[in-house]
């Protein structure tokens with residue numbers, strides 16, 4: 441087992457009605473609130489009204505920044521930071537999925553340090569402080585509600601990249617499974633895929649951490665059991681809660697203790713696809729994981745088989761990959777680029793971008809030939 445430091449300062453409030461405490465929690469940090477959300481789902485499903493009632497109950501001065509898109513843009517973060525700065529905000533309340541919360545994390549750093557968001561993302565400026573951040577999660581997927589990571593894309597530099605900092609853990613996160621009832625079927629499935637992928641990135645990381653392996657196996661089993669059930673019964677509180685907690689647990693540190701780091705090569709491939717085609721994050725992973733596993737099956741057959749044995753009771757690496765792919769298909773996720781209407785004419789563009797951005801894993805390193813092979817395996 442590798443040495444590790446367990447650190448997670450986020451106060452997570454989980455369950456029915458937890459946002460009834462939002463107002464008084466915000467007040468701990470001040471009354472000038474930057475309220476950030478996405479493209480309008482929160483208005484349609486009534487969450488916005490609940491949040492505004494909470495903020496009004498403490499007479500908050502609200503500055504709103506909305507319209508954050510899925511696969512969020514650094515340009516929006518820059519604008520949000522300028523607005524927040526202008527209004528001398530005390531605290532950010534981010535209501536949404538990973539895209540909104542990630543944008544809020546970088547906005548908070550940018551305001552507090554007076555630095556450019558992209559310079560932060562590229563580790564060119566070193567933030568020393570941040571603004572308080574309160575997250576209200578509306579989509580179970582990324583784990584951003586309880587971690588120090590954020591992912592943004594930049595059209596000018598043609599990149600979608602992640603940034604990690606201990607300053608970015610939300611101070612509080614509110615997780616009411618009822619808030620996820622309205623998540624459409626496709627995004628519910630992408631969230632299930634994402635949480636499985638996070639568990640796998642840890643599993644294929646570096647270091648012998650048997651307890652963390654067991655956490656990974658348990659989280660994936662939970663997702664495979666309750667994922668299909670929630671898709672058939674989207675307003676079932678128990679199913680939504682199981683998936684919501686599984687998604688948080690998949691990327692809040694639990695699956696990584698005792699390892700040096702996870703691999704994250706599949707996420708790098710996925711971010712590249714999202715950048716090129718604006719593909720939803722989870723959908724890129726269900727295409728990239730089977731291809732990545734096929735590339736690795738003769739390099740790490742024992743590790744893949746161990747996973748397959750725990751998840752499916754098989755002793756074959758090939759069958760493990762087939763069965764994982766079958767699961768992704770069963771929840772209606774794409775497993776080939778052609779499933780999302782990306783055909784052979786795009787192959788060279790994807791390979792070029794993979795090579796240009798040196799898409800890579802942290803443990804299982806790619807050669808340019810591997811990058812080419814992986815793209816071929818995704819078709």
Ligand code: NZQ
Pocket residue numbers: 477478479480481482485508509510511512536537538539540542578579580581582583584587589590591619620621622623624627631634691707721722
């Ligand atoms: O924009 P609105 O109208 O809110 O609609 C969103 C969006 O269209 C909608 N939605 C969210 N909650 C809803 C809802 N619709 C109905 N009812 C609700 N309750 O769902 C769509 C997708 O939202 P988004 O936030 O983009 O999804 P997700 O949570 O999957 O976040 C994806 C982003 O997070 C990054 C991804 O790369 C991607 O950019 N990730 C962040 C990570 C992290 N910070 O730790 C790790 C992940 O691996 C991932 O990379």
Ligand code: ZN
Pocket residue numbers: 582634637638707721
């Ligand atoms: Zn992910």
